[in-house]
Amino acid sequence: MMKNRRHIKWGFLFFFLPVVLWLFLLIVLPHLELLRLSFTKANTGKFTLDNYLAFFNEPIYWLTFVRTAGYSIIVTFIVMVISLPVSFYISKIVKERISGALMILILVPFWVSELIRVYGWMILLRESGILNHFFVSIGLFKEPVEMLYNDITMIMGLVYTSMLFMVVPVIGVMDDLDNSLIEAAYDLGASKTAIWRTIIIPHCASGLVNGGIIVFMLVLGSYLTPNLMGGKNSLWFTEQIYNQIILYFNWNQGAAFGFLLLALSSLIIWVLLKLTKQNLKEVVK
Amino acid sequence: MIRSLPSSKRYRGGFTLFIVLYFIFLFAPLVVTMVLAFNDSMYPSLPWQGFTLDWFFGNGPEKYGIFHDQTNLRSLYTSFKVALAVMIVSTFLGTCAAFLFEQENFRFKNALYFLMIAPLVIPGVILGISILMFSNTIGLFIENHMNVYASFLGPGFPLVVLGQSSFISTIVALVVSARLKKFDHTLEEAAYNLGANKAEVLWFITLKYLRPSIIGGAAMAFLMSFENFNTTIFLVGSQATLPINMYMQVRDGSTPVINAISFLLILGTSIFAVINLSKGNKKIL
Numbered sequence: 001m002m003k004n005r006r007h008i009k010w011g012f013l014f015f016f017l018p019v020v021l022w023l024f025l026l027i028v029l030p031h032l033e034l035l036r037l038s039f040t041k042a043n044t045g046k047f048t049l050d051n052y053l054a055f056f057n058e059p060i061y062w063l064t065f066v067r068t069a070g071y072s073i074i075v076t077f078i079v080m081v082i083s084l085p086v087s088f089y090i091s092k093i094v095k096e097r098i099s100g101a102l103m104i105l106i107l108v109p110f111w112v113s114e115l116i117r118v119y120g121w122m123i124l125l126r127e128s129g130i131l132n133h134f135f136v137s138i139g140l141f142k143e144p145v146e147m148l149y150n151d152i153t154m155i156m157g158l159v160y161t162s163m164l165f166m167v168v169p170v171i172g173v174m175d176d177l178d179n180s181l182i183e184a185a186y187d188l189g190a191s192k193t194a195i196w197r198t199i200i201i202p203h204c205a206s207g208l209v210n211g212g213i214i215v216f217m218l219v220l221g222s223y224l225t226p227n228l229m230g231g232k233n234s235l236w237f238t239e240q241i242y243n244q245i246i247l248y249f250n251w252n253q254g255a256a257f258g259f260l261l262l263a264l265s266s267l268i269i270w271v272l273l274k275l276t277k278q279n280l281k282e283v284v285k
Numbered sequence: 286m287i288r289s290l291p292s293s294k295r296y297r298g299g300f301t302l303f304i305v306l307y308f309i310f311l312f313a314p315l316v317v318t319m320v321l322a323f324n325d326s327m328y329p330s331l332p333w334q335g336f337t338l339d340w341f342f343g344n345g346p347e348k349y350g351i352f353h354d355q356t357n358l359r360s361l362y363t364s365f366k367v368a369l370a371v372m373i374v375s376t377f378l379g380t381c382a383a384f385l386f387e388q389e390n391f392r393f394k395n396a397l398y399f400l401m402i403a404p405l406v407i408p409g410v411i412l413g414i415s416i417l418m419f420s421n422t423i424g425l426f427i428e429n430h431m432n433v434y435a436s437f438l439g440p441g442f443p444l445v446v447l448g449q450s451s452f453i454s455t456i457v458a459l460v461v462s463a464r465l466k467k468f469d470h471t472l473e474e475a476a477y478n479l480g481a482n483k484a485e486v487l488w489f490i491t492l493k494y495l496r497p498s499i500i501g502g503a504a505m506a507f508l509m510s511f512e513n514f515n516t517t518i519f520l521v522g523s524q525a526t527l528p529i530n531m532y533m534q535v536r537d538g539s540t541p542v543i544n545a546i547s548f549l550l551i552l553g554t555s556i557f558a559v560i561n562l563s564k565g566n567k568k569i570l
Contacts, residue, residue, distance in 0.1 A: 015385040023400045026451035030415035092287040111558040113512035116547045120314025133331040221408025
């Protein structure tokens, strides 16, 4: 027995070492370094709070931060509102034969890279774009209108790029909803609104929260869509990070911004998980 | 309300219209991008100037098609190299992690598991900057203490591969774990009883059973790496990957050669997506 216990478990180590190296070298230590740099001065390497103070003292920084957070919440909410009827249609209304095909149709566009999808919207919406060409030629517009580079277009783009991550989990829970519950409510004379309010939406809550966590995180951390579709005044916080690190080469300031973004996304995800009494394990399943 | 219940024509019609509009919203930017790849014009916009294949095969002096566009071809090649390396690294790490968390028991297992799924909810931008800063610090340390300049720790190919693998490995791990959970361990016991050793069982029984999920995970790793922007932008050196190269062209105004590249990528990913989905692999993350 003793001999057996001292025997090194090579099989275990073979799996354990790569995973531990990966998680510590690429996740834990880099984030600790991010935290350390955010509290040090650029040239001297001494401890300082300046990088965080700069964030609070410069309105442009914290305003961007608040705007990014606010817009991310709005986008997440819009995505939820659109995803519910879409999932309901695919899961409950359309014939089962078609539902599988629709599901594939919904998934395919999201395999395409975000950049191409945003580029497609740019071709459609810009001043020399397809929609302007169309509207001018049918006489609806007198002259082309710039539809890109404003907040509404940017929000639409963010909704578009993150939609799938809500639709898939919501369809998942919608499929589990027993049709007879809806039938019973209907037979007992419940109105459509009552059925939605008391049966469908409560049942889908877990799917909505899971999707919401992923969508919120993706939107908060997105760079391409706000950068290419938003206007000069609609700076996203990831762009501030990019500017500090790539343009100004001020890594310590960039580290502080990065850490603030990480803290915000972790906080919101934590709150959502607590509110719905789940843990992260179930969400990523 | 649902399939089995009677509903008014207006309700059904209204709902169908909503879904049709949703699908137009989903596909309009992709279709437009693809169609304009064949427009005989210097700009990716209407009016339609006639059909051409110049943006694919054109060899100057006016139009350089994708197959003669050195910059884009080079970035395509870089992306392929990166994606191949990421695929190998993250398939190995992900499979190790799947075995570790599904088959082994050890102290701090839950904490380590939490660390493994964390990259899914850390914005890609943050992963990028923290890995950049950490490797830079190590590089400086090596330079100061050993007087060697470790160029592989600066932005460039190795860093891009590591940065992307840091979160793509997690996705592979989840895909492989899902199948490993359903594995019937009596198969392993039978093999042991018949005289197989541990390595043989792993190779001939367990890995063979896992093969579809490992291939699926590897394919997904390849695609995710190929399309990644947010993490890569901070780690890339002088050799731009395709999304980064395309981003700069899209930002600064582009010719329809971008549409030609997009056409090929959309076609490629759609075929890939349909194959993957028809094999019942509905995981999208």
